[in-house]
Structures are given as C-alpha cells and as structure tokens.
Amino acid sequence: MRANPDARGLLEIAATTFRADVLPHVAPEARFAALMVANALEIAERELKGLDAAGHSMLGALSLLYGEDADDALSGEDLRKRVEALQHRLCIEIAAGDFDNEGQDVLMDSLEAIVEARLGISNPKALG
Amino acid sequence: MHVVKASDQSPPSLLSGDNRVRLEQWLAAQADASRVTVTEDGRLGGGAISLNLAVTLDVDGGPLTGRHACVLRAEGGGRISASIGKLREFVVLRAAFAAGVMAPEPLLGCDDPAVLGHDFYIMRRAEGLGAGHAVTRSEVAQPELARELGRQLGLLHRITPETEGLDRLGEAPDCPAQETLAQFRRWFGELARRDPVIAWGLRWLEVNAPLPGAVVLCHRDFRTGNYLVKDGALTAILDWEFSGFSDPMEDLGWFCARSWRFRRPDREAGGIADRADFYAGYEETSGRRVDPARVAYWETAAYLRWAAIAVEQGLRHSSGAERSLELALTGRMLPEIEMDMLRHLRAIGGMAVDSVASGAVEKVA
Structure with missing residues (x-):
C-alpha cells in the first residue's frame, strides 16, 4: 500500500517550506549550506517527478541518429536501459571516428537535446 | 577563495595542543628565531581540496622578526587526481613569486609528517x-x-x-595535448563509453590536437x-x-571558459x-x-577537465570517502559543464575538425 503523501509529495512540500520559511531566517554563516540543501531538495524533487520524461526526451534525441521510434510505452528501468544501450552505441561510434567527417550537425543536435533533458533535472536555469 | 564558507566543516584539530607547540618549534628553527607564536584567526574558504587556516605569526629574532598575517595551507581531506602535493605547490609558488607574479609570498614549506601529520606551507595572507x-x-x-x-x-x-x-x-611533457588526452581518458575511464558528450569531447580533442609548441x-x-x-x-x-608544465595557451583557454564567467557569460575573459x-x-x-585557435582547443579541454574533476568530486562523496553536500552537488554539475562545452564547439564550428590543428601549427611555426 502506498502512503499518502508519497515520497515525491513529501519532498515537494519540504523543499517549498524550506525555501519559504527557513531560508530567510538562516544566519549568514549557514546560508551557503542552506542554499545547497534547498538546491539538493529541488534536484531530487525534479528527478522523482521527471525522470521518465527526461528519458523519453533522450530517446527522442537518440532517434535523430538511429531512427528508432521513441517508444512512449517504455518507463522506469526498461526506459533507462534502452537509453543507456543507445548512448553506449553512440559512444563506440564516436570513438571509432564515425562522425569525424560527416553527420556532425545531427550529432550536435542530438547531444544538445540529451544534455538539455538532463539539465532539466539538475539545473533548469542553465537551459537559458 | 578567502571567504569563510559555511560548507567548511569545523576545522580538524590541526593546531590543537601538541600540534601547535610542534609547529611553533619547527617555525622557530626554520626562521632562525628565538621564539615563534602562532595565533589562529579562523579557517578560510576554498577548502574543497586544501585546508586553509588564517594564522598570525609573532616572530622573535631572525630575518622574519615581527608580526605576519599568514595562511597555513595543508593537505585537505582527499587529494584529487589533478592536484599536486603541498610541497610541490610551495615550490611553484616560490618560482612564481620570484618571477614577479602577484602570488602570495611563500615563507616556509614542510614535508616532515612529525610536525602536523600533513605536508603544509605558510604564505603571506x-x-x-x-x-x-x-x-x-x-x-x-x-x-x-x-x-x-x-x-x-x-x-x-x-x-x-x-x-x-x-x-x-x-618531467615536462613533450606534447601537452597528447598527455592531456591520455590523462582525460584515464580520469573518465568507463564514463567515456556511457556518456556520448564526453566521448565526443575526447574524440574532438584527439582529432584536433595541435603539434607541440612551447611548454x-x-x-x-x-x-x-x-x-x-x-x-x-x-x-x-x-x-x-x-x-x-604545459602549453601556455591552456591557461588562457581555462580563464576564458564559460564555467568561470559567473554572472557575466557575455564577458568572455x-x-x-x-x-x-x-x-x-x-x-x-x-x-x-x-594563438586564438590554440586557445579554442584548450578551452574544449578545459570543459572536459572541469567535467572530470566534477565527476571525481561527486564520487568522493558517493563512495563514502568524504561525505559532503558540496561535493555531491558538484557531481551533479556535469550536464551544465557539458552544455557549456557544446556551446563552445558550436561557436567555433567554422574551424572544427582538421582546421584548428593546421591553423594552430601555421601560427606557431
């Protein structure tokens, strides 16, 4: 049985409360640590909420190169494994020189989309 | 870096009890003084890798007689692959200071573990x-x-x-670019087969590596x-x-990398x-x-180097070697660093693959 609120719900309210009610009252010498705590809570919150969506974005980015359709049905562990397998394949091809002379534009688009998906979780502000 | 950061844990008892006495005796012997008193003024920031302690030395006798505001810099919790030992750092600082570089004046360095347990040196604050x-x-x-x-x-x-x-x-490297590439491959290890952005960065460095020049x-x-x-x-x-020792353009590429522009990414220096x-x-x-082409090459290397350091910092936390939220969050900076590298590669796109290396060689020759 799932408890209510679940981990995601708890993290969300903890992060919001921390930022609104705790951070403003933190002494200057603890402010840096407090900001790091807020940052960590928010990353964890985004990861719990958005990991599958990021996985689908990465799959979509890799399909630019491999033409595999971004299987919307995949989720959780299966999705993660598919993304990892395609990323591994891409690493091998890059190292073998497959993109040295052609295909760099598509590769760059794909790499940017992969990083954007991960940035959406770790630091959306840097998406600029 | 000389800012007290809350992230710094309470200082390990580097100067407690016997340590202080041993340090004072060692300093007196080194400085030809009859007596040296060390007063601790608090820990300074920048301590992710090293431990920086603000100290005041009161020296009686000898060439250093008088009061000196100093920093005692000791080996921190865990050295990372890129860092050199404190004694080597002392030697570098001495050479830089002697060459007229505005580095803090290094006063004394110590590699005798009997004094504080760690290598350390003392420089002016x-x-x-x-x-x-x-x-x-x-x-x-x-x-x-x-x-x-x-x-x-x-x-x-x-x-x-x-x-x-x-x-x-x-030894100075014969070919800094090749040495750096080999070092990066070691540092990234298996990650280069899992993260295509890292794989592309490494490949780019390999294909575009400039011929050796000044070191x-x-x-x-x-x-x-x-x-x-x-x-x-x-x-x-x-x-x-x-x-x-390395290619001089490495320092220029590092200085101009987006990662260190903080509030003003538009100001490239x-x-x-x-x-x-x-x-x-x-x-x-x-x-x-x-040589702008060579600087661009080393700027790509800068992102990879910073990425490798961030990954290593994250692992220092995750492995349990040194539990720290700051290290953990540094590990999560990887995508941001990779995005900066991709932006850089886009920006220099016109001279990507083949042209950088040949352009750089022509200018050096």
Whole structure:
C-alpha cells in the first residue's frame, strides 16, 4: 500500500517550506549550506517527478541518429536501459571516428537535446 | 577563495595542543628565531581540496622578526587526481613569486609528517574579494583588471622547465595535448563509453590536437574565483595546487571558459572583460602572441577537465570517502559543464575538425 503523501509529495512540500520559511531566517554563516540543501531538495524533487520524461526526451534525441521510434510505452528501468544501450552505441561510434567527417550537425543536435533533458533535472536555469 | 564558507566543516584539530607547540618549534628553527607564536584567526574558504587556516605569526629574532598575517595551507581531506602535493605547490609558488607574479609570498614549506601529520606551507595572507559571483557583479566591464591578469599570466609563462628549483615538478611533457588526452581518458575511464558528450569531447580533442609548441609553467586553475581583488585592483593570484608544465595557451583557454564567467557569460575573459583586454596584457609580458585557435582547443579541454574533476568530486562523496553536500552537488554539475562545452564547439564550428590543428601549427611555426 502506498502512503499518502508519497515520497515525491513529501519532498515537494519540504523543499517549498524550506525555501519559504527557513531560508530567510538562516544566519549568514549557514546560508551557503542552506542554499545547497534547498538546491539538493529541488534536484531530487525534479528527478522523482521527471525522470521518465527526461528519458523519453533522450530517446527522442537518440532517434535523430538511429531512427528508432521513441517508444512512449517504455518507463522506469526498461526506459533507462534502452537509453543507456543507445548512448553506449553512440559512444563506440564516436570513438571509432564515425562522425569525424560527416553527420556532425545531427550529432550536435542530438547531444544538445540529451544534455538539455538532463539539465532539466539538475539545473533548469542553465537551459537559458 | 578567502571567504569563510559555511560548507567548511569545523576545522580538524590541526593546531590543537601538541600540534601547535610542534609547529611553533619547527617555525622557530626554520626562521632562525628565538621564539615563534602562532595565533589562529579562523579557517578560510576554498577548502574543497586544501585546508586553509588564517594564522598570525609573532616572530622573535631572525630575518622574519615581527608580526605576519599568514595562511597555513595543508593537505585537505582527499587529494584529487589533478592536484599536486603541498610541497610541490610551495615550490611553484616560490618560482612564481620570484618571477614577479602577484602570488602570495611563500615563507616556509614542510614535508616532515612529525610536525602536523600533513605536508603544509605558510604564505603571506593577501587581502581582497575572491568569490566569482562578487568579482563579476560590476555593472561596467573591468578591462584594466583583465589586462593585469593577462600580464601576470604572461610573467608566469616566462618560467620554463629549465628554471632552477622546479625539479620536484617532474618531467615536462613533450606534447601537452597528447598527455592531456591520455590523462582525460584515464580520469573518465568507463564514463567515456556511457556518456556520448564526453566521448565526443575526447574524440574532438584527439582529432584536433595541435603539434607541440612551447611548454611553460602553467597555473592550471587560473580563473575568476582564484584571484583576489581590492578596490577594483588585483591583489593576489591563489590556488596553485594544479600547477604544472604545459602549453601556455591552456591557461588562457581555462580563464576564458564559460564555467568561470559567473554572472557575466557575455564577458568572455573571466566574466570581467573582453578577450582582447586579457590577451593584450598577456602579450605585453609573455613575449609571445596569443594563438586564438590554440586557445579554442584548450578551452574544449578545459570543459572536459572541469567535467572530470566534477565527476571525481561527486564520487568522493558517493563512495563514502568524504561525505559532503558540496561535493555531491558538484557531481551533479556535469550536464551544465557539458552544455557549456557544446556551446563552445558550436561557436567555433567554422574551424572544427582538421582546421584548428593546421591553423594552430601555421601560427606557431
């Protein structure tokens, strides 16, 4: 049985409360640590909420190169494994020189989309 | 870096009890003094890798007689792959100071574990603001500061592997680009087969590697955040723990990388001014021209180097070697660093693959 609120719900309210009610009252010498705590809570919150969506974005980015359709049905562990397998394949091809002379534009688009998906979780502000 | 950060845990008892007595006796012997008293003024920031303690020395007798505001810099919790030991750092600092670089004056270095347990050295304490966000807060650009930083780097780069007293640094690399690439491959290990952005960065460095040119003493962490500024003027260049012999353009690429522009990514020289200001200062003192293609090469290397360090910092936390939220969050900076690298590769797209290396060679030749 799932408890209510679940981990995601708890993290969300903890992060919001921390930022609104705790951070403003933190002494200057603890402010840096407090900001790091807020940052960590928010990353964890985004990861719990958005990991599958990021996985689908990465799959979509890799399909630019491999033409595999971004299987919307995949989720959780299966999705993660598919993304990892395609990323591994891409690493091998890059190292073998497959993109040295052609295909760099598509590769760059794909790499940017992969990083954007991960940035959406770790630091959306840097998406600029 | 000389800012007290809350992230620093309470100082380990580096100077408690017997340690202080041993340190004072050692200092007195080294300084030819009849007595030295050490007063602790608190821990300074920048301690992710090293431990920086503000101390005041009261020296009775000998050439150093008097009161000195100093920093005691000791080996921190865990050395990372890129860092050199404290004694090597001391040697570098001495060479830089002797060459007229605005580095804190190094006074005494110690590699006898019987004194404090760790290698450490003592240097004069410089004043000023260091934090990158503070230094780049200024509404107006700071071209004179950038030019002065360029001049300082130029002075440092006059130091060659033949300079006396640098034996501790080991052999200078024949080909810095190839050595760096091999080092990155070791550092990234398996990640280069899992993360295609890292794989592409490494491949790009391999294909575009310039032929060897000049090899000089490089700071290797010369960037905004690692120098102090007071009333708009440079007071000291800090954090020499990554120093070593390399291609001089490596330091310029590192300085200009987006990662160190803080509030002002539009100001390409360290978030403070244009590249032209920084380059002009460099050319005034270094005795060589800036090679923009080579700088671009080393800027790509800068992102990979910073990525490798971030990954390693994250692992220091995750492995349990050193539990720390700051290290954990540094590990999560990887995508941001990778995005900066991709932006850089896009920006120099016109000279990607083949053209960088040949262009650089022509200019060097």
